[in-house]
Amino acid sequence: MPIMRLKEIKGMSSEDRVKKLSALRAEMARLRTMVRAGGAVENPARIRELRKTIAKILTIENEDKLGLRKTEEETKKGKRKKEKKPK
Numbered sequence: 001m002p003i004m005r006l007k008e009i010k011g012m013s014s015e016d017r018v019k020k021l022s023a024l025r026a027e028m029a030r031l032r033t034m035v036r037a038g039g040a041v042e043n044p045a046r047i048r049e050l051r052k053t054i055a056k057i058l059t060i061e062n063e064d065k066l067g068l069r070k071t072e073e074e075t076k077k078g079k080r081k082k083e084k085k086p087k
Contacts, residue, residue: 003053009060010069021057024050 003024009017028050034041041047063069 003049004056006056006060009056014061014064017057017061021054021061024054024057028054 004020012020028047031041031047031050035044035047060069
């Protein structure tokens with residue numbers, strides 16, 4: 001199960017995303033240190049989940065900065081246009 005879903009990340013403010021990003025990076029550094037030291041990690045898949053969540057947060061932050069992210073209304077309009085028309 002993912003750490004955070006896209007909907008949750010999009011609903012956060014930019015400052016909250018930055019705080020969450022630093023917390024996730026700290027946790028990932030701690031887990032990687034444990035692995036490199038030869039210790040047993042409780043959940044090895046957690047490292048992959050952390051990497052993916054960090055990537056999601058960074059992607060959404062960059063989209064916001066560039067103004068590429070669509071609003072919910074634009075997304076709904078796009079879905080209506082893509083619906084199949086009867087022949």
